[in-house]
Amino acid sequence: MNRTSLLDAFRSPMAAAALSFLAVVAAISAFAPLLAPCDPEAVDMGNRLAPFSLSHPLGTDHLGRDVLSRLLHGGRHTLLLALAASAATMAIGLALGIVSGYFGGFADDAIQWFVQLFQGLPGLSFMLAIAGTLGPGAASLFIAVVITSWADFSRIVRGETLKLREEHYVEAVRAMGSGHGRIMLRHLMPNLLGPIVVLFTVRIGRTMLAIASLSFLGLGLQPPLPDWGVMVSDARTYFRSYPHLMILPGMCIAAVSLAINLLGDALRDGWDARTERNGEEWR
């Protein structure tokens, strides 16, 4: 029943468009090596900063590399990293959040105390410090994202779990002898699916922006990787005369981020409308 109402969200044309767009982006990113006309890392110092032409529809960058090919490849690493990091965050946040909310008492206090330790630091600053200390690269970005985001995630999951725990059917299932694990897995989790999907979507969007920002600073993904964030960073020196070298990759990031946010909004509206409509009856 959860899944059908989430799918209701796609009735909105905007959401459907956003999802299609993201599917296209995912496909392009996956098949970039096949689609790109040139090797994105092929340097050609004789043809630097070339204007738009037939062989290079979007020109070349400061190292003579084909801009179009680099753009096509540009999302792969960021998106993959964002997905992986968000999934890890979700796993940790979900586990700790459900345990915290369901058991309450000492386990809750202990986990919450631990969560508090991480809440005093603003996200990007913290990520900056971690990436800076561990050295740039995808691995430290992954760690940085997970460390900075799991606490917030677990807090929200805990809140939802607390709400669900109050439902009578949990008591009923306990009375029938179900163990804690079974309850958490088979009864609580499915009902948490709605808010979690919304959270996950929003999280991917924010993670993507954070990774791009750090890459822009040179502290995330590194050149010569064909990544949108890296491309923006590379083009900083030349942006007065060749603004398109910065604008184009930035636009890609913005477009994907926009689509993700649209999707997240639609999902959230769908979930809110559903909970409004049904109240208690669907359980």
Added chain:
Amino acid sequence: MSGTKPLLEIRNLHIRFRQRAGGEPLTVVDGVSLSVSGRETFGLIGESGSGKSVLGMSILRLLPGSAVVEGTILYDGDDLMQLPKKRLRRLRGGSIGLVPQNPATSLNPVLRIGRQVIEPLRLHRRLSRQQAAAQLLELLERLGLPEPERTSRQYPWQLSGGMKQRVLTAIGIAGRPRLLIADEPTKGLDAIVRKQVVDLLANAARESGAAMLVITHDLQVAAKLCDRVGVIYAGQLVEAGPAAELFARPLHPYTAALLAAAPNKELKPIPGLSPAPGLRPQGCAFHPRCPHAMDRCRRERPVSAAGEQAPGREVRCWLYE
């Protein structure tokens, strides 16, 4: 009663609500006509959901955007439905005062009492700041609020239910209205406080010489306060007349049943349920529950028969054709 032009005249009022999901708008008020003269207290009696509060709110055009209002509401000769917004706003809180339902939620929780009561004072009576402040205290005192100074500095959540009701009444009469609309003034209050509120309203009306429209489900309150009374069922006015007479000799079967169901009478419940808007039966709305239902009642809606049984009384029932 006849001869003087009524202060408020409602003619054939229909109020429907558009639904979010589309489809037919729900009819909540179904062709009501009534009039209130100056200095008269008119009681609108009905159960929850009968449409009486919606009717009251429609006079000042305070219904939500989904409401579709048709008909005429004449106040002192002006059609309120056609009045430009600016003039309507001058009437609201001024010439026509409202004491809204629900004292718990009708007062702004983050503003002090004094600020909330002084607003209509300053808006409609052109008083200087000092004069308004003085009037405020006088008003609060007159309405039986102890320590008006202190109360005016408090917030609504610091007052009891009865006190909140008094504050709401103060807001309603602050602008010295000629017509006061009191929506369920005693709902949710216990017996002692109820009596106080009834006395409060009676005094307020008498002292200011205002006309009053009291919307209530409480028959005793209506009996105490009102000169004339109208009974609403399923959005229609089924009976109207002088209060004492109507309660002594109810004409419409619904009115009779209502009186019989009262706690101080036989407490005899009316069989069946009130129809929800949109599910009103064909013919007379009451016929499924009426002990006197005839064939005609199932087919045709009764029209208003005025003045035949007695002067000033009207009733919508085929029994009286």
Added chain:
Amino acid sequence: MGSLTRYLCRRLLAAVPLLVGATLIAFLLGVAAPGDPAREALGMSGVREPTEQELQAMREQLGLHRPLAVQYGLWLIKAAQGDLGVSYITKEPVAKELLRRLPHTLALAIGAVLIAAMTGIPLGIWMAARRNRWEDHLGRTVALLLVSVPGFWLAILFILLFSETWGLLPTSGFGGWRELLMPSAVLASGTGAVLMRLSRAAMLEVMNQNYMLTAKAKGLGELGVLIGHGLKNMLIPVVTVLGSSFGGIVGGAVIVEVIFAIPGIGRYAVEAIYRRDYPVIQGYVLFTSIVYVLFNLLVDLVYTWVQPQIRLGGAVR
């Protein structure tokens, strides 16, 4: 008054674990950092190629052989006294450098908060008042765009537009309000968009309340009802969010400082990262946390104005 102080004390106490967490993390970052503090310390006193003995001695001197918990305690005590170590590069005390640059970051951040609040909240209210009409749809689109666009890209666009093309504003440096305007506006964009959406939702919620009907029945005009009666009520959730969104502003300040060449703590931290100046990174983490927590305490104070129940001891809804 008693109720107010009790509330503030409670908020101060709640801030403690946050600060403890931040100090712990800052300390651990120092531990996790590559490089050998003993070697660095010896290098600073002029010893280029220290022997193993000298390294050992220095390690003992710095207390690096002690258990972590003890090291943390000692570090904390020094930090409380204002000693955050010394920059590996410049040999200057970190705390001093950070304090010197802090006002610039604060000016930027406060400017951003002001811009975000003063545009986001009124626009949100406006959108609620014009619900589902073209103003509402336009506003929601703009808000969505601002939230989705990366800060550095917006900054570049602004520079291209306002500096290069129209020559209205300077691109870098720090001096008067002109230099601050663009960076603050860029920094404000994300939070402004969030405030727009939140204000709209909060106002719509408030508009449904019975006391708004009472206000209308008094004859007040649209402004009198919305602002006079609605504003304080709808600010309640908005103020709550303002505190947490400040984190985004502090973080985003780094990007803005780098692009607009503003000498704040964010840019200092980034430069330190390039130069592997780890004590500075540690100090930066601590500073941002303190700024963030203090701002939230300020927000808690504002909250008491918006919800009088807190001041006077009533139950909070």
